[in-house]
Amino acid sequence: MTTRTPSAEGLIADVPALGTFARRATLLRPTAGAPGLLDSSVAGPLLWPADETWPVCRGPHLVEVRERLSEAEREALQRIDRNMRARRAGKPDAAWEISEKEADVQSRIMDGAGALDMVTWERIRRVPVTSVDGVPMLGVLQLHARDVPAAAWPEGTDVLQVLWCPKDHSGLPGQSDYWGPVVEMRHRSAATVSAVLDPPVPDDIGGRRAPLPCVLDPVEVTDLPDQDELPAELLAAAESWAERHGVEFHRGLACHEGWKVGGWPSWHLTDLVPVTCSCGATARLFLTMDSGGDPGVNVGRFGEVRVFTCPADASHPHRLNIQ
Numbered sequence: 001m002t003t004r005t006p007s008a009e010g011l012i013a014d015v016p017a018l019g020t021f022a023r024r025a026t027l028l029r030p031t032a033g034a035p036g037l038l039d040s041s042v043a044g045p046l047l048w049p050a051d052e053t054w055p056v057c058r059g060p061h062l063v064e065v066r067e068r069l070s071e072a073e074r075e076a077l078q079r080i081d082r083n084m085r086a087r088r089a090g091k092p093d094a095a096w097e098i099s100e101k102e103a104d105v106q107s108r109i110m111d112g113a114g115a116l117d118m119v120t121w122e123r124i125r126r127v128p129v130t131s132v133d134g135v136p137m138l139g140v141l142q143l144h145a146r147d148v149p150a151a152a153w154p155e156g157t158d159v160l161q162v163l164w165c166p167k168d169h170s171g172l173p174g175q176s177d178y179w180g181p182v183v184e185m186r187h188r189s190a191a192t193v194s195a196v197l198d199p200p201v202p203d204d205i206g207g208r209r210a211p212l213p214c215v216l217d218p219v220e221v222t223d224l225p226d227q228d229e230l231p232a233e234l235l236a237a238a239e240s241w242a243e244r245h246g247v248e249f250h251r252g253l254a255c256h257e258g259w260k261v262g263g264w265p266s267w268h269l270t271d272l273v274p275v276t277c278s279c280g281a282t283a284r285l286f287l288t289m290d291s292g293g294d295p296g297v298n299v300g301r302f303g304e305v306r307v308f309t310c311p312a313d314a315s316h317p318h319r320l321n322i323q
């Protein structure tokens with residue numbers, strides 16, 4: 001007797017209407033290793049032509065700026081703090097209360113800054129600054145077509161290289177709510193690269209934005225969408241099927257986790273955010289780069305960077321989203 005692990009294919013066989021939502025996804029499954037130039041890898045050496053300029057990012061990058069409070073401002077904040085403590089004295093369960101007038105003083109002193117350092121008494125704000133020289137981008141991912149045949153490969157190409165600028169950004173065109181790394185993708189043909197470039201390394205990579213080298217063990221799966229992208233009756237059918245088979249729809253059948261090409265994005269932090277190309281088309285998930293695991297990066301509070309591309313025209317600029 002054989003037992004079969006419940007799969008998306010099995011689910012679709014029983015609920016055929018889900019078939020129109022099925023997408024191929026290639027799970028990249030990075031594990032720590034020492035990838036070579038000709039390997040698909042995370043943070044491995046890139047097959048980059050010696051005569052092609054390495055990309056740099058000029059931002060604008062969010063840079064922390066500190067402003068020391070005046071003596072009077074510091075005293076005013078300390079007075080508010082003393083008043084709040086006095087009002088709460090003897091009432092340990094009471095909430096901290098601030099008067100309207102005190103709140104006005106506080107917000108005038110903060111002047112829109114995001115944080116206050118109460119050791120040095122400095123306002124801290126993050127401001128967008130353009131980098132004149134540009135920050136060298138980091139090679140994050142290299143894929144060979146033989147390892148990820150299901151990705152859309154432009155005619156004549158068989159290598160995809162993904163780089164990112166490790167800094168935080170703001171004000172990217174068409175990306176009003178995105179503060180993560182800027183992503184650049186290059187397709188090329190391996191056969192056209194003879195001499196290989198020794199890439200520059202950025203001098204300041206903060207916040208675990210440089211992945212550790214990993215080899216990949218790609219596997220193709222069928223992916224299904226998040227609950228937000230399915231009609232209610234189909235979601236109910238999928239969930240009850242999963243329950244009958246002793247699994248959860250959201251774990252293993254839909255929105256596969258980790259580094260992947262294709263498939264569906266999960267919307268576990270926000271509700272569904274439509275990602276739209278500049279041409280108006282709904283952009284489609286192309287690539288997911290995840291925090292943690294062997295690559296060891298941390299993006300967006302241990303989230304994932306997702307790259308969406310235009311289904312109508314692959315040359316349209318991609319869209320980024322962090323979840």
Ligand SMILES: [Zn+2]
Pocket residue numbers: 057058059060061135165166167169182
């Ligand atoms: Zn940048």
Ligand SMILES: [Zn+2]
Pocket residue numbers: 277278279280281310311312313316
């Ligand atoms: Zn488009």
